[in-house]
Structures are given as structure tokens and as C-alpha cells.
Amino acid sequence: MSAVLRIAGDRFDLAEAVADCGLAFTEAGACLRERRLDPDGYHPETTYNLTVSDADGGCVPQQIRDVEKFLDRNAQIIVAVKQSVAGCTSVMDLAWDFPRSSIGQYNRFPSGLLAKLAELQMDLEISVYGKD
Numbered sequence: 001m002s003a004v005l006r007i008a009g010d011r012f013d014l015a016e017a018v019a020d021c022g023l024a025f026t027e028a029g030a031c032l033r034e035r036r037l038d039p040d041g042y043h044p045e046t047t048y049n050l051t052v053s054d055a056d057g058g059c060v061p062q063q064i065r066d067v068e069k070f071l072d073r074n075a076q077i078i079v080a081v082k083q084s085v086a087g088c089t090s091v092m093d094l095a096w097d098f099p100r101s102s103i104g105q106y107n108r109f110p111s112g113l114l115a116k117l118a119e120l121q122m123d124l125e126i127s128v129y130g131k132d
Contacts, residue, residue, distance in 0.1 A: 001095030001129065003053035003063040005070075005122075007081060009088035011046040017081045017088075018048045023074065025050045057097035057129055060107040067092055071116050078120055091123040097131045 007014065007025070018025040025048040053066035071078075082088045098105060109124070117124055 001057050001127065002051055002055055003067050003092065003094045005050045005052050005090065005092055006047055007088060007090045008045060008047040009085040013085045014046060014048060014088065017084045021077050021081050023050055023077060057095035060094060060096050063094050064109065064113060068113050071120070075120060090120070091125050092117060093125040093127055096126055096128045098128050100130045100132055
């Protein structure tokens with residue numbers, strides 16, 4: 001797993017916004033599955049994902065650097081997508097592989113990254129995966 005930007009909102013408005021933005025978003029598999037399993041149901045929301053780092057959960061510091069570079073290059077695009085979809089939410093999800101045998105571990109999240117996320121009204125999520 002690696003760092004992923006997730007944007008959620010109205011299914012039709014968001015589909016149009018991400019298609020026009022120039023970034024390679026893909027619709028979340030869970031949303032596609034939900035509509036396929038219940039084709040007659042009402043599914044107004046969806047989520048699109050974009051991988052922003054190739055570093056895996058064993059290298060959180062590299063993910064952080066990649067996310068900072070991504071946000072510096074693409075902040076205006078993200079703002080435009082979010083502004084074009086009412087109620088759109090976003091989260092930057094970093095993967096963290098935590099050895100099961102470890103007593104403790106830390107990663108530092110620079111204030112510049114946190115400020116940029118706050119400026120973009122983007123939540124930070126850390127997904128921790130136990131590793132043998």
C-alpha cells in the first residue's frame with residue numbers, strides 16, 4: 001500500500017470533474033461493486049482514488065516527501081475539482097507497515113504538510129497494517 005488521495009462526492013458531478021482535471025483518478029472498487037450488486041438502488045455518492053506515491057508502507061518518510069511534492073504541483077487542480085462538486089470531501093491516506101514484533105515506532109509529519117492539507121481542507125488518514 002502507498003499514499004492515496006481519495007475524493008468523494010456526488011457520483012455524476014465528481015465523475016465529470018475528475019475526468020476533466022488531467023489527473024489519473026480511478027473510481028473506488030467498493031463503489032463500483034455496490035452499484036453492480038444493487039443496480040436498482042440509489043447510489044448518489046462515489047469515491048475516486050489517486051496514488052500519489054510509489055513508496056510502500058515500510059517507507060512513510062518517502063510517502064510524506066512524495067505527498068508534499070504532489071500537493072505543491074497539483075493544489076490548484078485539487079481546489080478546482082473540490083469547488084466544482086458541492087459537498088466534496090478529500091483525504092490523503094498514507095500506509096504504514098507496523099511490524100507486529102515492534103514495541104514502538106514513529107513517523108514525523110512536517111508542519112508544512114499539515115498546513116497544506118488544512119489549506120486544501122483535506123483530512124490526513126494513516127492506515128496502519130500489521131506486518132510479520
